[in-house]
Every structure is written in structure tokens, then in C-alpha cells.
Amino acid sequence: MSAVDSQSRILSGMRPTGRLHLGHYHGVLKNWLTLQHEYECFFFVADWHALTTHYENPALIEENVWEMVIDWLAAGVNPGSATLFIQSRVPEHAELNLLLSMITPLSWLERVPSYKDQQEKLRERDLSTHGFLGYPLLQSADILLYRAGLVPVGADQEAHIEITREIARRFNHLYGREPGFEDNAEAAIRKMGKKTGTLYRNLRRAYLEKGDDEALETARALLKEQSNITLGDQERLFGYLEGTGKVILPEPQALLAPQAKMPGLDGQKMSKSYGNTITLREDPDDIASKIRKMPTDPARQRRNDPGEPEKCPVWQLHKVYSDEARQEWVQEGCRNAGIGCLDCKKPVIEACQAELEPIRMEAMELERNQDVVKNIIAEGCEQARDEAQDTLRDVREAIGLDYR
Helix, strand or coil, X not given: CCCCCHHHXXXXXXXXXXXXXXXXHHHHHHHHHHHCCXXXXXXXXXXXXXXXXXXXXXXXXXXXXXXXXXXXXXXXXXXXXXXXXXXXXXXXXXHXXXXXXXXXXXXXXXXXXXXXXXXXXXXXXXXXXXXXXXXXXXXXXXXXXXXXXXXXXXXXXXXXHHHHHHHHHHHHHHHCCCCCHHHHHHHHHHHCCHHHXXXXXXXXXXXXXXXXXXXXHHHHHHHHCCCCCCHHHHHHHHHHHCCCCCCCCCCXXXXXXXXXXXXXXXXCECCHHHCCCCXXXXXXXXXXXXXXXXXXXXXXXXXXXXXXXXXXXXXXXXXXXXXXXXXXXXXXXXXXXXXXXHHHHHHHHHHHHHHXXXXXXXXXXXXXXXXXXXXXXXXXXXXXXXXXXXXXXXXXXXXXXCCC
């Protein structure tokens, strides 16, 4: 097997279905900017996923692919710190998706909460397709292909990580038990030495007989420290520890992203479907115009009418952009009519413009140098494919498709 430390590897992707906006920046990209310096990160353009809902208009996807990559780079995602690639340029995604589909029960896909939820939200589109039903499995293939141990998601997406864990567990159970697995595992234990081998067996027994999760984690840490066994033996003992077979596809964990619900111009969550967004490359004058036109507390019909900040969408933006002193100024000024709504909006306009100006300027430079952007993606696709091919090699061998 390839030497991969799954717990230090992250995979995350975004669908190219339109221009990125402040909701994407605060909800995803700012988290990526931190993670890229702490983990081995793979960030990908999920163009096949975009086809599951936008298959009737694929031309938009092609345009959005490059626009989205420019936004990533302009926001600070660093190709020197993370691997950036396009899903469809790594065909191993499709192969692993196909192989996993052979073992995934249909009921597992139908019970994913977002399946019926998205069908309900997108009624105007025909989503009664094989591709849409199978998109959680494609997500699982995306994650497992890179043996990513951590996947940054919001709490509402944990179900997608759980089905990935179930699929990996089922695959390892079916194909990880090579002939003579127990004998090979016991031989590997002896290679660790008498003292360490005894400790491993005691920890394994504590987990299998008593469900001691602490013993499981201690045993995993113990295995990672062993330098006198091969990587294959290590993976074999990880599986033996839990009473399964050799771990071919590690089970990922959800890395819950910080809550960052970016309010839109109407007070709802910022979303293209609500038409309430400010894009990352929005012109400063357009930013000012959009925020000035935002609705406020209906009670403030005239300048001297008192209002209630909690009923005003502008207040939600102050909670994102304003410090404590500024927020107190808004609270007091709104309730006693000491400030007008335009006075209240001015600091938000300035803060939003200041945040987006460097992104807009960097994006303009990248737009003038499209070859740089495409070279970054070409290199990232090559790196991603090398990793993907390593995984597929092990998967084919485990299944018995590595014909010689």
C-alpha cells in the first residue's frame, strides 16, 4: 500500500455552478486558507457533481470552472500548499465510483437526507436520474480515492461522511480479508517484539470485548510508532485490531467547519437561489448600491423613528464586520433614532469593500494571465492523479482485478 497518513490529509471540493460570493468566502474559503497550512490538502472543482443538477446546460459549467479557480487563488488558496485539480480530469474518480457501486445497497443512497430535500428544493429540474441518486456515492469515491482522513463539512453534511464510512467499512470487510489473514496478522504482531506485541493484544482485547474506545485509539497510536513492520503489516493490524480485514480504504472523519452563516442582502442565508449575494469580484460601487438598497426595520419609516436592530438585515452584517464598539453604536443609535439607516449602512459598505478589494485586484491580474491559472490546475491534476492511481492499484488488487 502507499504510505499515506490519512489523518493528516484533507479533501474538499466545490461545484462550479456560478460566481462565488461572500457566503462561499466566509463559509468555506476562509477555512481552506487555515487548513492548507495545517494539513495535506486536496481541493477540487466538482464538475461531475455539477452535472448531476445542471446536465441540461453544461456550457455554464465550463465557464464557471475557471472563474471559480480564479476566485480560489485570488482569495489566497496557495497551490504551493494545497493540490488544486478538476474532478473530471482524474478519471479514477469514475472508476472507483463504479467499483463501489457494486457493493453499495440502494437503500443507503435513498436514505441520505439531502436526496429528497434537494429534489423538493429543485422541483423545476428533472432529478429522477441515476446520476443524482448516486451523487453521495460519487462523493464517497472522491474522499476514499485520496484516503483522506478528514473532510471539512457543516453539521448538515455529516450524513455524507457517515455513508462514506459505511461504504469503506463494507469494502474492507469484503475485500480486506486476504487468504491467511489471521496468520499474517499474528506474524506481524510477533515482529513488533514481545513487549509491544503483548500490549497490542491487550488493547485489542479491551476494544473487542469491552468496546473500550480509548484502548482502540492507544493501539492505533502504538501501530503508527512501529518502524520494524512493513506498511502492509501496519494496515493489516489496523484491520485486525477492529476485528475486520486489512484497511484498504480508511474511514474518514467529519471535520466540522466553524459555523459561518453569511447573511444575504435580505436577511436570509446568502445564496444564488435567493438573489441576495455580493460576489467576490463585485465592483465597489455596486457593493455600495446593493447595501444602500437593503431593507431595514419596517418600523423606521422616517429618520426620527426608533427601530429594533434584531429586525433589520443590516444588523446581521454588522455582526460579521463590526467590532463590539461599533455594534453598541448601532444598537443605541437605532433604538433611539440617533442614527439614520444610511448612517448605519455606511460602515458595512466600507468594511465589505475593504475585504473584497484585494481579492478583486488579484482576480483581475489572474484574468489577464489565464495560462498561469491553467498551468496550476494542470500540475494539480497530475499530482492528484498520481495519488488516485496508487489507491486504484490497491483496490483492484484487493478485488482481484489486477490480472497478470
